[in-house]
Amino acid sequence: MSFNSRRNLFFLGMLGFGVLYLWGLKGLPDFGRYEGVYGITLNKVAVAQTHATNLVAAVTFDYRGFDTLGEEFILFAAVVGVAILLRAQRDEAATADEEAEESKDESRSAPHTSDAVRVLGLALIGPTVLFGLYVVAHGHLTPGGGFSGGVVLATAALLVYLTGEYVALRRVSPESLTELAESVGAGGYAAVGFLGLLAGQAFLTNVLPLGTTGQLNSSGTILLINLAVSVEVAGGFSLILAEFLEQTLLVRERKHG
């Protein structure tokens, strides 16, 4: 189809689609007047039942914990997918490595990063990690948790790359490290599920002591799951960024070398 006929066909369809959607939305309760029975019930019982003050965390990691396990594995599968898709180029990367080593190219260690950027980046790593850990650890009490905290932690890993410590990091093989984080994160979540089975309860039952509401050490398995998720998310995002970055850096280096 030509560009215009495709667009016109789309507009034709969108006319019907739009009318349908708007008609459907009219059937919703007015904005701000929602009284859903699920949410109302949880609002009444959740704090007492889970000892988590953040209801969203209670829903995500306890009541609907099995869903979140599925979501964890979506992330897991997507990250493995990125690794597969960029895999072919890893062979090229290996070739580039050999070439570089043969020529003993000094520029490899710090490609195109000025000292000012490096100092600033290095200085930011510590606070970023701390902030990430804080967000993760307080997920059951205040907004945050393993998902957002994990991304923040991955940002710290990115800072390491950007400041040029990338090649140093490569020596400890970030791929296998982040892959390990992936499986520990996803597997750890599932392990918490088996904890319930071992205690003779249902899968993913919150069998640990719930502690005092409002304390950091409370809400039982919610805290544990939060940690597992943060490992998974941080590992996943680092791996993705590394896969993309590796190529960019190496190709750039090859050109210079």
Place this chain on the structure above:
Amino acid sequence: MRVLLPLSVAVPLVAAALLLAAPQSWVRRGFDAFAVAAAGSVMVICSVLLAGSTREPMVYWFGGWLPEGGVALGLVLVAEPIALALATLAAFLVTASLVYSWHFFDTTGNLFHVLMLVFLGAMIGFCLTGDFFSLFVFFELMSVAAFSLAGYKVEEEGSLQGALNFAVINSIGAFLVLSGIALVYGRTGALNLAQIGESLAGAPVDGLVITAFVFLIAGYFVKAAVVPFHFWLPDTYAAAPTPVCVLFAGIFNVLGLYAIARTYWTMFDGVLGAELVNLRTIMVGAGAVTAILGALMCWPQRHIKRLLGFSTVSHVGMFLIGLGLFSPVAFAGTIVYLMTDGLVRGSLFLCAGILLHRLRSVDELGCDGLGRSIPFTGILFLLGGLGLAGLPPFGTFVGRALIGEEAARLGFPWVTYLMVAVSVLTAAPVLRAGARVFWGFGPGADYNHRSEAEGDEEEPETTEAHETTPPLMWVTAAALLGVSLVAGLVPDLPVRLVPAAELFLDRGAYADLVLRGVTPHKLPLPPGAPLLEGAVTGVIAALAAVVAAAIGLWHAKLPASIRDSITRSLGPAFGGVRALHSGHVGDYVAWLTVGVAVLGGLLAATLG
């Protein structure tokens, strides 16, 4: 027993996580053996659950959150026979694919196995869950694993483009489903399927109900590849790795249809049930269009995997007809049909994989006669073609006959003829390709075929041309065919399935089971109906397919006047339909939008 329910989903997922952590220094066989063992044990778990559920359906509440006063707080898995039959099929196909790929990919590494296991866990979760949002989560999980598997052959341009089209269209489908879920949640304040069903029942049909239903149906139509949401399928199947194609053709598409049945029977039956007659017409119509279009598109294909892709589209259309009749008998027939047919199509894909392994190509014309050296694969391929046509005792004839009879009873007498014609039309090109490739029938390769489209772009999946076929490859292909054949020999198979189908279609019994823990009454087996007529039809269809294949091979020998009139009458329409399959993702999305609008218009006009 009950504890096997969460394990059926958790085991493959945990196995995937463990496999990823396994050191890369493991030998390839280690990954293979571990993955096969994991998938095999999941198959055992599912079969045990299946056997148990036919005696007594079960539910499993995660985290111990039982429903209080009809309000579900947590998430639930529901073990009932139909869902478990599909889960068992999924586990069987994954195990078979992993066994098959034992010698198949000359690659190292574990990522392929990891994704296959995630895919398996997602399919089982999708079948068993009783929660609306979990259904979406496992839909997404399945899709994401599938995108990566479809693009596995990164050195091939077609594989990447196919995967990209697939990913974009399926993601839009998923967002449609999520929007539908949001609308339903806004109305009912519930996410548990049974609870939503009770909340919606008896309410008047309004815009929200229709829109939510259309969005959900359309989203699952994308997955099932119903026209005009089907464009991604041939692109993806043509280039995806063969073991993955087996899963796509055998189970992935039909799970989209399964989700539609779930959605309708647990949630919307109470509100849309009064308009069932109109809904039935729409569904049967959509199925018929899909079946015909897919069958016609099979003919010009010379790329065998793409041909099998279009035959999948066509057969999905027939399953949709069975499903859209909204009756227990037709539903039982549909389940039999889609399971046995999926096995046959899976086996055909495996044979195509052997071709790729031995001849480095799956181009019908390019391989003309080259398959003479592998006659056994050729026999399997031809048997598969006859299975597609519904030759007894392949189970396919049972399902088709049952759907046809029930359709006639419900006022669609033409459905039987349509289904026979469509299975002949999809089987004949397969037989034609088989006869040409494995025995060199028909004019030579230099003969000017009407199709100039994609020929041998496909790269082989193993590194060098092989002199022999590893036994595991054809054994798996034969096993899939064999199971389909045995299914047709089980006496009264459909009769045994009818009570399970009735349970599936009983919204009240489902809600009692999930929300109140009431085990449904065991339904008596209905009297067995002789399927003699269906068997005779099956034989006739197979013969017709052979004749049609012969015409396909030697149509140059037909009198010129007949050829000209065929070209004149069908040529332009054919060319037009083919041109729509442009490989352009923008086109596909435009068609998707139109499809939603048309579905919405039809439902609004008849139900609103």
Place this chain on the structure above:
Amino acid sequence: MSYLPFAVAAWLFAVGLYGIVTSRHLIHLVICLSVLQSSTYVLLLAIGYRTGASAPIFVEIPPGAPVVDPVVQALTLTNSVVAATVSALLLALAVQVHKKAGTFDPDELDILHG
């Protein structure tokens, strides 16, 4: 006013689709898909909103105080992080297509047809 949040959700869905249909660059296309996805977040959160209610976090508010629906937030929260990784997967696909075909323009990708 009470209809506006829902209309915005519908608008984002439509605009995202428009972007995908008319896109001439695969990376642009993937970003449009993420706009489309944001429509579902806006819809879910708009549905669960209650006028005058607080966020569902019982730190500075007494137990039993009216709060907005926590369920839609839980659904959106996990989704938004996961969606980013799926976008990464699509971007990786786009980059690989570009590597093989030498173009990001869907109009020039024509090996799949018929």
Place this chain on the structure above:
Amino acid sequence: MELLHGLVLVFVAVGGTAVVLTRDPLAQSMVVSFYGMLLGILFFVFQAPDVALSQLVVGAVALPMMILLALAKAKAEKQ
């Protein structure tokens, strides 16, 4: 409160449109970062601080970063 809601919603609608209409992916990565921030603000106004936080780190930082990297990668390969 009403006014604030309306204002942010309109910004989001305009922002989403701007993302789609920015045809150059490099420029688009900046616009999408801004759009991610707008969404974060909207979710905050909707009393969803959890979602707002994750939207900010993902939509305003991580996603644009990935787009830039993907573009850089494609460009580097071309040269």
